[in-house]
Amino acid sequence: MSQMQNVERQLREMILALEIGPGERLTERWIESRFGASRTPVRAALLRLETEGLVGRDGRGWTVSPINLAELEQIAVYREAVEVAALRLTCGQADKSVVDVIEAMLDSCDENTPREEWHRVGMDFHIELARLSGNEFLFRAVRDAMTRLSRARWLEVRDETALGRAWLEHRAILAATRLGQADEAARLLSAHIVGSRDRLVTSLANDRRGLRARGFAVVAA
Amino acid sequence: MSQMQNVERQLREMILALEIGPGERLTERWIESRFGASRTPVRAALLRLETEGLVGRDGRGWTVSPINLAELEQIAVYREAVEVAALRLTCGQADKSVVDVIEAMLDSCDENTPREEWHRVGMDFHIELARLSGNEFLFRAVRDAMTRLSRARWLEVRDETALGRAWLEHRAILAATRLGQADEAARLLSAHIVGSRDRLVTSLANDRRGLRARGFAVVAA
DNA sequence: GATACCAGTTTGGTATCCCAAAATGGTATC
DNA sequence: GATACCATTTTGGGATACCAAACTGGTATC
Structure with missing residues (x-):
């Protein structure tokens, strides 16, 4: 190395x-x-x-x-565009067995799994899902967007119900994808991304004071 | 510097x-x-x-x-996702006067304008259009995609009718955008990107032999 | 003639040196 | 006490030296 x-x-x-x-x-x-x-x-x-x-x-x-709230909101819009496009490509593919790998990722999480692992799996879900599209540019776009988001998403880890909710939504997206229901899968994914963004921005806005106290720069939207 | x-x-x-x-x-x-x-x-x-x-x-x-045909096709899909998303954002904005700047770009081209300039304006059209969305990530995505495409697009410059056709399509996209007709604008833009890709890939596939003879690496799709 | 081998050269990776600009800290001045 | 000023230090940008690995070209061997 x-x-x-x-x-x-x-x-x-x-x-x-x-x-x-x-x-x-x-x-x-x-x-x-x-x-x-x-x-x-x-x-x-x-x-x-x-x-x-x-x-x-x-x-x-x-x-x-710095963690930039305006940027987080823009990334959500960007993600929606590229992730939905990738998902539609995947839905159009004949072989749906590829989603098994991602399903297995989700399966690997249970109540004993540490929250950090839930967090990591939650990000990888989106990255690996985009990879299935076979489009290198969409994949990289998603991966890079998740990287940028990941510092802010750490803060979400404290909220166990949010992790569980995301997990359920991921399941639903996969189910629709497996059936090739592109419109339904796209709708679920869009809603998931928008919902995640809302929870994240709300949570961050509330924590801004605390984060600043720890010396973290948080730029307002 | x-x-x-x-x-x-x-x-x-x-x-x-x-x-x-x-x-x-x-x-x-x-x-x-x-x-x-x-x-x-x-x-x-x-x-x-x-x-x-x-x-x-x-x-x-x-x-x-190397110029990679498979990559060019993937970029077209990527562009479609991000450019359409950006355009829809722009259509949703109240102030449509911003498109004047882009309209002026198109106006600056006439029959006396050298082809290289047409080429440059054709790329800038997409980049500046994406910039209007106000989303930094969509903008950068489009700009970077156009950079990657631009070597291949040089080859298209020789085809005068292609330049003119693209120019007309750009006009139509702007017109729909100005009226806030998001669906129509998106449809036109998608068709434009797909059409450009087809012309480019066809042209490149035909020229592959000649390009290789000049020592250029061109990777097949 | 083909091939294995070796010395010499080239090249990217790294460390280090130099420099001008910027930051720092102290001091004199008001 | 605030401020303007200057010497010192720090810092990023650039240049260069060194090295190990890869490459090259030629030669000896079969």
């Missing part, structure tokens, strides 16, 4: 796990010493994370991207 | 103008001497162009991405 991939992966994990707070400043020298790499791989990693939207430029320096 | 931006911009232009052929190998040292920059900015530029899909890794080295 190259140093660049190492730094990129570890830094991404730290950011997504909120170990580095949204809005926090980053210096190349700090990353360098933190991960024991030189500046060349550090800079490469930063450039890639910039295109993922996880870090941004603040004048000359680097900043961990 | 920083060296990194310089190298990135110039290298992108060379690739898009087919001055460096699709499939051609790139060495960091060559770029370094070609643009009079050191490897640091060269490396940064390559990393960015990689995320744009214009260059890719070939084992350890760098390669100008």
Whole structure:
């Protein structure tokens, strides 16, 4: 594993796990010493994370991207477009056995499963569902959108009923997909995405004060 | 202007103008001497162009991405999803005067306008139309998709009737948008994208032999 | 003639050095 | 006490040195 991939992966994990707070400043020298790499791989990693939207430029320096409510709402619209398009492609495919893999993902969650795992499976559901479309661009769009969302979605983990509700909705989407009912599947998926967004934005707006107290930058819509 | 931006911009232009052929190998040292920059900015530029899909890794080295027919077809599907979503958002907006700017773009083309300019305006039409949606993600998706398409679209420039037909379709889309007729506008846009793809793929499939003879890598669908 | 092998070269990955600009912190001035 | 100013430090951008791996071209072997 190259140093660049190492730094990129570890830094991404730290950011997504909120170990580095949204809005926090980053210096190349700090990353360098933190991960024991030189500046060349550090800079490469930063450039890639910039295109993922996880870090941004603040004048000359680097900043961990703040959680941006307006952005979250826009991402929901974007997701709706690409995920529904992907799902319709999948519904049009003859072989529906491919959804078994995703069904198995959902099956792997029960009451004993830790919430973090529910969270991860919830994201992977959407990513893997998009992959089934066979369209690389739709797939990457969904994957990247979920990456951007994932820091905010951590906050949703505390709400157990939300996780359960999402799980049920995922099941319903899969069922319609398996039957090839494209319109119904699309309707369910749209509603799911819009509902998730509403819960997320509400939850975030309520927590904004607390998040700011922890030093996290949260930009209003 | 920083060296990194310089190298990135110039290298992108060379690739898009087919001055460096699709499939051609790139060495960091060559770029370094070609643009009079050191490897640091060269490396940064390559990393960015990689995320744009214009260059890719070939084992350890760098390669100008080949023109990939399967990819072009997938991009068309992707475009349809994001452009239609963006257009529907725009149709829902109260203020329709924003389309004037785009109308003016189309107006700027007449029989005396060089074909390259028609080509550029044709791409910008889609990009600027997406920008009107106000959704940053849909906008970037369209812009990036058009960038990926633009090398292939150069080949279409030779067909004057295709340019004129696209221009008429653009007009019709704008007209429906101005009236807020979302469904009609969406239908026209979808048909336009699908039609463009068909013409492009047909044209490319026919030219494949000639392109290969010029040393361009063209990957089949 | 084909092939296995080896020395020399090239190349990307990494580390390190230099620099100008920006941030910092202390100090003098009002 | 606030502020303007200056020396110092820090930082990102760029250049370069070094290395290991990959590639190249030629040669010896069969």
